[in-house]
Amino acid sequence: MVLSVAATALVVTGGGIAANTLVKPADDSGGQQQSPSLPQAGAEVTKGDLDAAVRVPGKLVFPAGRKVSADASGVLTWLPKSGTDISRGNKLYEVDARGVYLMYGAKPMYRELKHGDEGEDVRQLKQNLKALGYGAVLADDDEFTPGTAEAVKTWQKARKLKQTGKVDAGQITFAPGPLRVETPEATIGDRLGPGKPVYSSTGASRVVEVEMKIADVGKRKVGDRVTVDLPGAAKAEGRIASIGNSAEPEDQGGQGKGEDPKVKITVEFDKRSEAEGVVDRAPVTVSMSGERREDVLSVPVEALLALTGKGFGVQVVENGKTRDVPVTLGLFADGRVEVSGGGLKAGTKVGVPK
Numbered sequence: 001m002v003l004s005v006a007a008t009a010l011v012v013t014g015g016g017i018a019a020n021t022l023v024k025p026a027d028d029s030g031g032q033q034q035s036p037s038l039p040q041a042g043a044e045v046t047k048g049d050l051d052a053a054v055r056v057p058g059k060l061v062f063p064a065g066r067k068v069s070a071d072a073s074g075v076l077t078w079l080p081k082s083g084t085d086i087s088r089g090n091k092l093y094e095v096d097a098r099g100v101y102l103m104y105g106a107k108p109m110y111r112e113l114k115h116g117d118e119g120e121d122v123r124q125l126k127q128n129l130k131a132l133g134y135g136a137v138l139a140d141d142d143e144f145t146p147g148t149a150e151a152v153k154t155w156q157k158a159r160k161l162k163q164t165g166k167v168d169a170g171q172i173t174f175a176p177g178p179l180r181v182e183t184p185e186a187t188i189g190d191r192l193g194p195g196k197p198v199y200s201s202t203g204a205s206r207v208v209e210v211e212m213k214i215a216d217v218g219k220r221k222v223g224d225r226v227t228v229d230l231p232g233a234a235k236a237e238g239r240i241a242s243i244g245n246s247a248e249p250e251d252q253g254g255q256g257k258g259e260d261p262k263v264k265i266t267v268e269f270d271k272r273s274e275a276e277g278v279v280d281r282a283p284v285t286v287s288m289s290g291e292r293r294e295d296v297l298s299v300p301v302e303a304l305l306a307l308t309g310k311g312f313g314v315q316v317v318e319n320g321k322t323r324d325v326p327v328t329l330g331l332f333a334d335g336r337v338e339v340s341g342g343g344l345k346a347g348t349k350v351g352v353p354k
Contacts, residue, residue, distance in 0.1 A: 071169030
């Protein structure tokens with residue numbers, strides 16, 4: 001006897017499926033059925049790749065940033081508003097009416113840079129001067145040359161600074177990238193000293209944070225491609241930017257920590273603009289590549305029949321007749337299931353109940 005899929009509940013459990021009989025059995029009159037019994041709808045067996053994507057919840061946030069601290073003594077005379085994005089070459093704050101400007105680099109500004117100096121901080125300075133349009137002919141090296149000094153003077157002139165040809169922490173601050181002002185930690189009129197915080201900041205580009213169980217994280221690596229479902233049905237492409245190296249117990253909605261430790265994964269967008277206009281900490285869903293099968297046959301899950309005592313099959317439609325063919329099931333993905341056996345091939349028509 002054959003049970004029609006309409007009368008059978010198929011439950012996907014991991015890589016397999018279970019069938020629970022609900023109501024009527026299908027007609028068991030010999031396997032070959034005439035056209036009056038043809039299914040109302042059909043589909044074709046297709047050949048291609050299946051990817052059982054893993055979907056995990058996440059939230060849209062600004063990445064953790066840093067404290068922006070004073071590097072010189074004086075009175076704070078200007079600072080930007082909370083939420084302001086600051087990019088390379090723009091002003092971070094003012095001390096005694098003199099601006100301190102942002103340049104990109106991992107090495108902090110810890111000394112005065114002048115002719116004759118060498119080091120990674122000199123290389124960073126020269127790269128920033130070129131990016132800002134000063135000293136286009138500067139070599140990409142770590143030597144502070146006379147040409148570097150001239151480029152610095154040109155930059156200083158454009159910002160109405162004293163043209164000394166050398167720079168210190170009272171003029172520039174290095175940070176890895178653009179900043180977003182978060183919370184002021186000083187007010188205009190405060191007297192600052194070296195190391196005194198001016199404001200806290202975050203990264204300027206939105207990212208997605210997700211948490212995954214330790215057992216699932218091992219399948220992921222930095223650079224893996226993902227798709228993010230944003231509020232309002234929009235989708236955005238991105239990649240895994242970082243994977244935490246420690247696990248924290250899951251937060252149970254304010255009820256304390258749960259028992260399943262999870263690792264934090266950060267996702268960056270390919271296009272920053274795709275996350276603009278979405279409220280901070282908005283819930284999103286991240287689709288990551290899962291188990292994959294290449295060049296396999298598959299049918300819609302709805303095309304499966306539960307064969308009494310014989311596993312599962314599909315109803316092949318050809319020459320105005322139907323026949324039930326047992327199949328071996330493989331991977332389930334995107335509403336389809338990998339099938340093999342029964343002489344199936346790409347293009348074979350199978351019945352699908354409406």
